[in-house]
Amino acid sequence: MxxxxxxxxxxxxxxxxxxxxxxxxxxxxxxxxxxxxxxxxxxxxxxxxxxxxxxxxxxxxxxxxxxxxxxxxxxxxxxxxxxxxxxxxxxxxxxxxxxxxxxxxxxxxxxxxxxxxxxxxxxxxxxxxxxxxxxxxxxxxxxxxxxxxxxxxxxxxxxxxxxxxxxxxxxxxxxxxxxxxxxxxxxxLQTRNLDWFQPKIDASKPYVMDDTTDLTHVDDNLIVPNLPAGYKKIDQIRLRVPGRTAPVEQVIFSDGLASVSLFVEPVIKGMQPRVGKKTMGSTNVYANVLNGYQLVVVGEVPAQTVEQIAQQVSFKK
Amino acid sequence: MKQQLSALIDGEADVERCEHVFLAAKSTGEVAQAWRDYHVIRDVMRDECWTQSDFTRRVMARLEDEPVIFAPSVASFPQKVVSSSPRFSKYTWSIAASIAAAFFVGMFVLHQPVAVDTAAQIADNDSETDQYVVAHHNYAPNSATYYIQDVAFNAGE
CATH class of the missing domain: 2.50.20.10 (Lipoprotein localisation LolA/LolB/LppX)
Incomplete structure (x- = not known):
């Protein structure tokens, strides 16, 4: 049996x-x-x-x-x-x-x-x-x-x-x-109590808001016509960077799991444009210059993917 | 309570009172409301920030038009003005990084539509590039690195 x-x-x-x-x-x-x-x-x-x-x-x-x-x-x-x-x-x-x-x-x-x-x-x-x-x-x-x-x-x-x-x-x-x-x-957890939902306060330190990002959706004349297969644009935000006269656009792409950011900002006087690539652990970076704009693509994706996105960027006439 | 919370976020409240504010939020079941308040406050502050930076931009535009008599480069003006605002001084896009980047020579090509040399490597210690990585980890979804971005990339700040 x-x-x-x-x-x-x-x-x-x-x-x-x-x-x-x-x-x-x-x-x-x-x-x-x-x-x-x-x-x-x-x-x-x-x-x-x-x-x-x-x-x-x-x-x-x-x-x-x-x-x-x-x-x-x-x-x-x-x-x-x-x-x-x-x-x-x-x-x-x-x-x-x-x-x-x-x-x-x-x-x-x-x-x-x-x-x-x-x-x-x-x-x-x-x-x-x-x-x-x-x-x-x-x-x-x-x-x-x-x-x-x-x-x-x-x-x-x-x-x-x-x-x-x-x-x-x-x-x-x-x-x-x-x-x-x-x-x-x-x-x-069995409890539904929310008493843990509060920060541990350090009474000896001042609390300040970080104000450098405009999280509103923006859209402009930036286009990336042929994204790598499976990647879609999911967001576009504007970063106000201290020391920069123009905001930096950040376009975010994802295939549902991996995500890639494209940064675009005008190359202005005194700014050293960068061109090239870099690998930092799982993060790959690819920088390029197009029509007077600095493009930087960053993502937890293979080097090929960031490079492909950077090379697809163009500006609508 | 809301006033206290907003004062706290503005950095105006005595931090000794923070505990009280959060405890009050908890005991009155106002956690969710307090949470929304953060955002309202934040939105208001963002508008102020916009006005401020726009003003700065116009001032800087005027400064750029001024004849430069002495040796310091035009690019150094924005650094001085912005650094007078302590709110920004420690942020990831640090001024130090901008200045450091300005010293960078090598593979960078100025004001030229370039055919990318795919072999070019960005230097390991290029702090400017690191700022983009930090921003990516801050705002892109699905980033576990988000837990460590602060320590990993700004350790020297």
Missing amino acids: SLRFVIGTLVALAASQQVMADESLWDTMQKTAAAARELNYQGLFVYHNGAIIRSVQITHIYENGREFTRNVVLDGRPREVFSEGDDIVIFNAKNDKIVIEKRRGQNLFPAMLPTQLSSLKQNYTLKFVGQARIAGRPAQVIDMIPNDNLRYQYRVWSDSEYGLLLKMSMMDMQGHTLEQIGFNQVSL
Whole structure:
């Protein structure tokens, strides 16, 4: 009887592996994208990139359709990141003061996957790798393999029970890990109390707002006609940079996961235009000059992708 | 409470009172409201900022038209004026970086529509380029590096 049970279990396991075909893997990804936003949890995660390691304490509550998150960066300079939905406010200790910065809509860990997976489906193929244990939790390991060489490969560890993203890593074409972020410890919360949703105040320091960015959407005569396959323009903002007479335009592109920024500013007297490329860990930079404008493209994508975007920029007549 | 919060954000309130402000927000269930207040306040401040920088720009335009008699370059004027505003002085696009970049020689080609030499490498210590990277990490989504941008790229500030 027990032998029959064992055999039955093995057959069921083999079958379950088979069923882990494309569609059900995408279902797992969909669950992973939703879980990070809809579950209540608290934990400690670590971010690795090259020699950089940062521990972050996270608390996340989903209440009445709104998400509240607090991230406290535990290493290096004190930094607290609060978000409610797409609105993000950062309390950033800088020397003798605390700078309050505002951001919007970033997919912060563990909510790294977009809820709309359609663009990812076009650009990546999923492959089931196996089971693993992360932060004391059982996880399914799934690779997101790019369909071309215009983006990096990702590996996702998704909680087998709750679907929460437990860990994610980014790899180059050769399979070297470029960047990794994952929980060391995580637990679900029963409470809906929001008393943790406040910064730790340092009474000895002044608090100042950072005012250098205009986050309103702008549009101008800048066009990038042939973006690398799968990339779409998702935003355009204007940065007011101290010491510059003209604002810097920042156009943001994404394939649903990777993101690339294009910066455009007029080359003015006294400014040294730059031309060339640079690799900083997983980040690639490509600079060029076009019609008296400095173009700089930056992204966590292969060098080829930033170069291709830079070379496509033109100005409408 | 709202007044206190806005005063806090303006840097006018006694920071000793911050704790009180946030506790008040919590105990009265006003967290979400306080949150929206940040943004309203922020929007107002942004407008002020715009006016201010526009004014600066016009002043600078006038200065540029003035004959330059002594050796200091025209480009150094904006640095002086802007640095008088302490609010900006520590931001990532630091003035120091702009000045440092001005000393950069080598692969940079001035005022020429260039055919890019794809082999050209931007120097590792090009702080100006780092500012673009920081801005990318600040404002583009899906950037985990966002947690560390401050320390990683502005460590020497």
